[in-house]
Amino acid sequence: MTQLIKIGWLFPNMFNLHGDRGNILAIKAEAQRRGYAVEIEQINLDSEAFNPMDFDFLFCPPGEMEHFKPVVEFLEHHKDELIAYIEEHPMLVTGTTVSLFGKLIHRDDNSTIEGLGILSLETTENHSVYGDDIYYSCQYNGKEMEIIGSQIQMMDLEINEESPFGRLKYGYGNTGKTKYEGAISGKGIFTNTLGPILVCNPWLTEEIINLIEVNKGWTAFEAHRDNSLELMSLKTKTALIEKKETRLVKLSER
Amino acid sequence: MKFYLALWFAKLMGIAIKLVSRGRGTNLPGEKALSIDPSFVKHFKNIDYSKVVFITGTNGKSSTTNLVTHILKENGKKIVSNLEGANLLSGIATILAKEASLTGKLKADYYIFETDERYLPLIYAQLPAENMLITNLQKDQVQRNGDPDFIIRKLKEVINPKMTLILNNEEPRSRFFEEIARRSIYYSVSRHDESFTKGNDYPTQACPKCHHDMSFDYYNVDSIGAFHCEHCGFASKTNPEYEVTDINFSDRTFKLKGVVFHMPYDLPFMFYNYAGALAVCEEICGIVPVAAAKAFENFKNIGGRFEVLKYNNKTIKYMRIKQENPDTLQSALNIMASDSNEKMVALGLYVVNDFVPHYINTFYAFDCDFKPLIDSNVEKYLCFSEHVSYDTANRLIYEGVSKDDITIMDSDDIKEIFAEIDRAETDNIYLITWISTFEKMKKFIEGGQN
Ligand SMILES: [Zn+2]
Ligand SMILES: [Zn+2]
Numbered sequence A: 001m002t003q004l005i006k007i008g009w010l011f012p013n014m015f016n017l018h019g020d021r022g023n024i025l026a027i028k029a030e031a032q033r034r035g036y037a038v039e040i041e042q043i044n045l046d047s048e049a050f051n052p053m054d055f056d057f058l059f060c061p062p063g064e065m066e067h068f069k070p071v072v073e074f075l076e077h078h079k080d081e082l083i084a085y086i087e088e089h090p091m092l093v094t095g096t097t098v099s100l101f102g103k104l105i106h107r108d109d110n111s112t113i114e115g116l117g118i119l120s121l122e123t124t125e126n127h128s129v130y131g132d133d134i135y136y137s138c139q140y141n142g143k144e145m146e147i148i149g150s151q152i153q154m155m156d157l158e159i160n161e162e163s164p165f166g167r168l169k170y171g172y173g174n175t176g177k178t179k180y181e182g183a184i185s186g187k188g189i190f191t192n193t194l195g196p197i198l199v200c201n202p203w204l205t206e207e208i209i210n211l212i213e214v215n216k217g218w219t220a221f222e223a224h225r226d227n228s229l230e231l232m233s234l235k236t237k238t239a240l241i242e243k244k245e246t247r248l249v250k251l252s253e254r
Numbered sequence B: 001m002k003f004y005l006a007l008w009f010a011k012l013m014g015i016a017i018k019l020v021s022r023g024r025g026t027n028l029p030g031e032k033a034l035s036i037d038p039s040f041v042k043h044f045k046n047i048d049y050s051k052v053v054f055i056t057g058t059n060g061k062s063s064t065t066n067l068v069t070h071i072l073k074e075n076g077k078k079i080v081s082n083l084e085g086a087n088l089l090s091g092i093a094t095i096l097a098k099e100a101s102l103t104g105k106l107k108a109d110y111y112i113f114e115t116d117e118r119y120l121p122l123i124y125a126q127l128p129a130e131n132m133l134i135t136n137l138q139k140d141q142v143q144r145n146g147d148p149d150f151i152i153r154k155l156k157e158v159i160n161p162k163m164t165l166i167l168n169n170e171e172p173r174s175r176f177f178e179e180i181a182r183r184s185i186y187y188s189v190s191r192h193d194e195s196f197t198k199g200n201d202y203p204t205q206a207c208p209k210c211h212h213d214m215s216f217d218y219y220n221v222d223s224i225g226a227f228h229c230e231h232c233g234f235a236s237k238t239n240p241e242y243e244v245t246d247i248n249f250s251d252r253t254f255k256l257k258g259v260v261f262h263m264p265y266d267l268p269f270m271f272y273n274y275a276g277a278l279a280v281c282e283e284i285c286g287i288v289p290v291a292a293a294k295a296f297e298n299f300k301n302i303g304g305r306f307e308v309l310k311y312n313n314k315t316i317k318y319m320r321i322k323q324e325n326p327d328t329l330q331s332a333l334n335i336m337a338s339d340s341n342e343k344m345v346a347l348g349l350y351v352v353n354d355f356v357p358h359y360i361n362t363f364y365a366f367d368c369d370f371k372p373l374i375d376s377n378v379e380k381y382l383c384f385s386e387h388v389s390y391d392t393a394n395r396l397i398y399e400g401v402s403k404d405d406i407t408i409m410d411s412d413d414i415k416e417i418f419a420e421i422d423r424a425e426t427d428n429i430y431l432i433t434w435i436s437t438f439e440k441m442k443k444f445i446e447g448g449q450n
Helices: A021-033 A065-076 A079-088 A095-101 A202-216 A228-243 B002-020 B028-036 B061-074 B089-099 B117-126 B148-156 B172-179 B268-283 B289-296 B326-337 B363-367 B389-398 B414-423 B435-446
Strands: A004-010 A037-043 A057-060 A091-094 A104-106 A112-114 A122-140 A143-158 A166-170 A183-185 A188-191 B052-056 B079-081 B110-114 B131-134 B164-168 B183-189 B214-216 B227-229 B242-248 B253-256 B259-262 B307-311 B314-319 B343-347 B378-384 B406-409 B428-432
Touching (some): A021 A037, A021 B363, A021 B389, A065 A112, A079 A091, A095 A143, A095 A188, A122 A228, A228 B389, B002 B028, B052 B061, B052 B117, B061 B110, B117 B148, B164 B172, B164 B268, B253 B268, B268 B289, B268 B326, B314 B326, B326 B363, B343 B414, B378 B389, B378 B414, B406 B414
Parallel strands (some): A057 A091, A091 A188, B052 B131, B131 B164, B183 B242, B314 B428
Antiparallel strands (some): A104 A112, A122 A143, A183 A188, B307 B314
16 A cells, blocks of 8 residues: 655745745655655645645745735634644744734734734734845754754744744844744744755754654654755855854844 | 036036046946935936836846837937946936036936836836836845835835836736736737746746736746736736737747847847837837837847857856846756757856845745756756855756766866866856856966966
């Protein structure tokens, strides 16, 4: 019997800003390396029967706030299902879209958007953009790891009582004023990290698949992925971070 | 009075700068004038705003401005344009100061200004042009612009019901503005031999009118092509007024409104510039396509498909791309893919170093379809450039290239790049890197060190 992993790709066309398709390629490739079949379903405003529980992994890429309202209306019907889903199941939300899962979004034009309220985040859109590398440590599925990526930040993310996903080693993170990066709730990762994060950090991708194996009651796949290329990449990127000029507030002063 | 002071100061400064350096224009006179009189541009006399055209958008602004200006001049019109200056308010101030009389009067048939989309509100506040051509609104320079909506919001501050817009029929984001403008004129390119489709797991975009997903039947340039929204019916028009048709790559000709044109550059993204320029020339300036066609014979623009370097017995074809912009990278990939001869591909995506902080961004490469290139007879790949090379290689690996077929070089050392080119059996070398590395390579070859 083939072992099938089902991936739900939320709003791939509407939310398509930073080569986010790479995350889908990465998760698919790692699942296939372990011999699993992969099915990817795209969910959009016209999807009639969306049930998070049909999926082993959900990915929601960053999008323009301009399109947030219809998405909130769509996902509102699935709010309780999504809250239950992230208790056990891996979900990845990246970039601006993190705010959509939080509470209120304050836009730069003084208008507001009511988010889904799955997390108690509050977001303020900024008047200008901040783009930079981002580098932090975090824990996922019980494993400590380092994450490298890029960040195109158009907002400040106040995570209130939510737990941060990462502790910054370099970068703007949620507000540029704290050491926090993103938020984690259950098995749901809400991060500002682009890159795409699952391509640049296969150790995270591996943990997501490990978790899926547990959720499905499959025996863990033994052979590890060869991450040498990505480790070299991490090394040369941190070398740049260490030597480059920056205008960020020093972490020790945050 | 402040205005005159500013004007004379700018004029004198312009002359002085010209005496000292004969090179490129500078915005300094305009900058100074604006610091003396913050409303400097507003105070020029007898500018008929119905004769002013702004050319804005992500890609193709300069080429389109260049072509419009060229066609109009060839047809005997007196034109004021910022071709040699910056596309910011200070650039426009500089050129107006230079062209005006000592009393601030201007005499021109038309004013054609390339305008940076981010600074459009600032420019429009002092120079309310009644005509605007939008080339396209794409993902671009995310470190500055974030997402396309960031730029759309800037344009919304400016576009109003008094304006005539010249719009790309096949680009949904800019087509959105047809709802606001007094009048919209559409330019278009029909499907041609280098039109393409992408794998169906490549995302498209949301309909700017109803938020639902949009479909593209094909692309003429990345993200630009015949589109439609199933949900609200928003679609590219089937009979746009200014359509480039019958594109013939071997004869280098195309047709528009029944007139045959010689095409100076056979690049897919240039076709839209041709169509847009011809629309502006006829609709705003009264130059009909037949009259414009003559000017195409001697039109010169920077850049063709690629710049060629001869190195030993090898031909290096250099293609310049805009970083953080998937559209120009896709165009370069398509050009390589259209050459079925055996080739080496040297891909040097590099650290984005426009301003502090410099940072690593290669994610835009995941928006681009590498498959046609990979299927086009590539002997070897070189991924180079410090801090970025592994990511670049990974992009290829995720598209199915074997790790063993890629040389990864975490460096920008041109000697190492040449050494890798030496190792290729093919003499057909494609190169993508930033201009500074290319210039070094060019100098190396011209210096006869090979
Ligand atoms: Zn603001
Ligand atoms: Zn629509």
